Amino acid sequence: MLFNISYTTLNFICFVFVTMLVYFLFPARKYKWTVLLAASVFFYAVAGYKYAFFILFTSLTTYLIALWIERVAAHSKKLLKEKKKEWDRDQKKRYKNKIKIQKRLIMTLALLINFGILAFLKYYGFFAGSLNDMLGSFGVSFSIPTLKLFLPLGISFYTFQSMGYIVDVYREKTEAQRNPFKLLLFVSFFPQIIQGPISIYDQLAHQLFEPHDFDFTRMKHGMELILWGFFKKLVIADRAYILIGAVEKDYAKFGGTTLTFTILLYALQLYADFSGGIDISRGVAQIFGIDMIDNFKRPYFSKSINEYWRRWHISLGGWLKNYLFYPVAMSNVFINAGKKMKNTRFGKTAAGAHVAKVLPTSVASLIVFLVVGVWHGADWKYVAFGVWNGVIIMVSILLQPLFDGAVDKLRISRKNPFFVGFQIFRTLLVVLVGYVFDVAPSFGEGMRTLSLFFTGQDFSKGMEEIGKLGLTVPDYIIILAGAVIILIASIIQERHLDTDIRTMLDRKPFMLRFLLLYLGIMTVVIFGIYGSGYNAADFVYMQF
Numbered sequence: 001m002l003f004n005i006s007y008t009t010l011n012f013i014c015f016v017f018v019t020m021l022v023y024f025l026f027p028a029r030k031y032k033w034t035v036l037l038a039a040s041v042f043f044y045a046v047a048g049y050k051y052a053f054f055i056l057f058t059s060l061t062t063y064l065i066a067l068w069i070e071r072v073a074a075h076s077k078k079l080l081k082e083k084k085k086e087w088d089r090d091q092k093k094r095y096k097n098k099i100k101i102q103k104r105l106i107m108t109l110a111l112l113i114n115f116g117i118l119a120f121l122k123y124y125g126f127f128a129g130s131l132n133d134m135l136g137s138f139g140v141s142f143s144i145p146t147l148k149l150f151l152p153l154g155i156s157f158y159t160f161q162s163m164g165y166i167v168d169v170y171r172e173k174t175e176a177q178r179n180p181f182k183l184l185l186f187v188s189f190f191p192q193i194i195q196g197p198i199s200i201y202d203q204l205a206h207q208l209f210e211p212h213d214f215d216f217t218r219m220k221h222g223m224e225l226i227l228w229g230f231f232k233k234l235v236i237a238d239r240a241y242i243l244i245g246a247v248e249k250d251y252a253k254f255g256g257t258t259l260t261f262t263i264l265l266y267a268l269q270l271y272a273d274f275s276g277g278i279d280i281s282r283g284v285a286q287i288f289g290i291d292m293i294d295n296f297k298r299p300y301f302s303k304s305i306n307e308y309w310r311r312w313h314i315s316l317g318g319w320l321k322n323y324l325f326y327p328v329a330m331s332n333v334f335i336n337a338g339k340k341m342k343n344t345r346f347g348k349t350a351a352g353a354h355v356a357k358v359l360p361t362s363v364a365s366l367i368v369f370l371v372v373g374v375w376h377g378a379d380w381k382y383v384a385f386g387v388w389n390g391v392i393i394m395v396s397i398l399l400q401p402l403f404d405g406a407v408d409k410l411r412i413s414r415k416n417p418f419f420v421g422f423q424i425f426r427t428l429l430v431v432l433v434g435y436v437f438d439v440a441p442s443f444g445e446g447m448r449t450l451s452l453f454f455t456g457q458d459f460s461k462g463m464e465e466i467g468k469l470g471l472t473v474p475d476y477i478i479i480l481a482g483a484v485i486i487l488i489a490s491i492i493q494e495r496h497l498d499t500d501i502r503t504m505l506d507r508k509p510f511m512l513r514f515l516l517l518y519l520g521i522m523t524v525v526i527f528g529i530y531g532s533g534y535n536a537a538d539f540v541y542m543q544f
């Protein structure tokens with residue numbers, strides 16, 4: 001990095017301000033998008049100039065292959081029109097199948113090239129090390145060489161976004177972009193490059209290319225969202241990370257009480273860090289008149305693990321649903337397996353019919369969450385994270401009739417606040433088990449942590465350990481107060497799903513709005529973790 005331009009620095013604030021001035025004062029309305037392109041290229045060049053080749057290569061291959069797919073499709077339609085009277089139905093069908101296979105091969109080429117680069121850079125060391133360990137256990141002296149590889153900034157995000165565009169062009173849902181610089185802007189748009197959200201071309205692209213005039217309300221709402229993101233990140237997440245980072249440095253020496261507290265604190269820190277970063281991203285985009293999709297919808301209020309993943313990292317979930325889950329679940333292999341099971345003796349029972357019906361969905365969910373686990377990192381602990389979530393979701397789908405039947409027999413109202421609270425608490429426990437594999441340095445340490453939850457609790461020793469991990473009593477008070485503020489804001493938003501808090505604030509008296517804004521700024525300035533001698537923690541999802 002040439003100089004620090006991360007989201008929570010004064011450099012980034014100045015960069016956004018200058019970009020905003022140039023964008024809204026740019027005389028050629030039709031080409032305002034070039035300002036965003038120049039800003040995005042500059043941002044990436046400054047933040048990750050050593051790795052710029054990779055994002056440029058992805059953009060170029062995406063651009064060329066999308067045009068290739070569209071050209072094949074256009075040529076085939078033209079030929080079918082010309083041969084309409086000459087070819088019979090079977091000839092047309094054979095030709096359409098041939099073109100479909102050709103388009104699929106071209107699309108596969110793009111996926112293999114770009115996901116291949118991602119997989120090699122991110123997972124080569126993991127697979128080489130695992131294979132060497134396995135060979136060593138069998139007494140084989142040969143070992144695969146390990147390489148010191150780097151991970152380009154935002155590679156997972158821009159790769160997924162680019163390949164989603166390729167698939168949409170293949171499906172003829174989206175027209176191929178003929179301007180390579182516009183496609184580069186879609187791939188590299190600076191507010192989302194660090195940690196998303198992963199945008200869909202049809203949702204974002206037209207907003208990037210359309211000229212936007214200055215709008216005071218949009219700028220105000222964007223700045224309020226940025227301030228909210230700064231509060232989450234600097235006041236809560238970076239403060240909480242002081243303790244979490246201290247535990248991670250010497251993880252094996254801590255007992256069950258300390259690790260239990262660390263996992264609970266991590267749940268708050270992760271949410272504040274990731275959602276805070278997304279708030280900053282969306283706020284910056286909104287200043288320029290661009291609405292990026294929301295990535296969070298109060299996930300800790302979820303009543304099931306399935307609902308949790310619909311509320312957490314929504315853009316990744318949407319990508320996986322559209323481009324992995326549906327193709328797997330609707331594939332002939334899974335559909336035929338379900339039909340075969342339905343025709344068996346077991347399949348003719350009520351339970352068997354349900355299993356046959358949801359088998360494609362449940363197995364596809366497990367596959368998706370294996371991918372989610374591996375996407376989070378190249379380590380067996382992340383595989384365990386994915387398997388845990390996938391198995392819980394698969395089992396919940398398969399056993400849903402039993403759960404529903406039990407609730408009905410016990411005559412429990414699904415709107416009963418105590419039952420809803422139980423569902424939320426149960427889901428949070430499942431989520432926290434998954435978080436263990438995020439925090440633990442290895443799969444083995446993760447399993448040890450789970451056992452310590454039940455066998456290693458020592459409150460007095462834990463309090464002594466926690467007191468030496470870098471946080472003071474005032475720090476804990478600030479974290480707790482911040483968590484309460486997030487909780488109150490989340491409850492308000494849950495009760496007013498048709499609008500957002502910023503719009504609600506617009507209806508309040510000016511003095512109240514001014515006071516809240518002033519308090520927000522002062523809270524970040526006074527209680528934020530930053531300044532001389534402090535190295536702000538990177539956003540958690542930057543590593544992905």
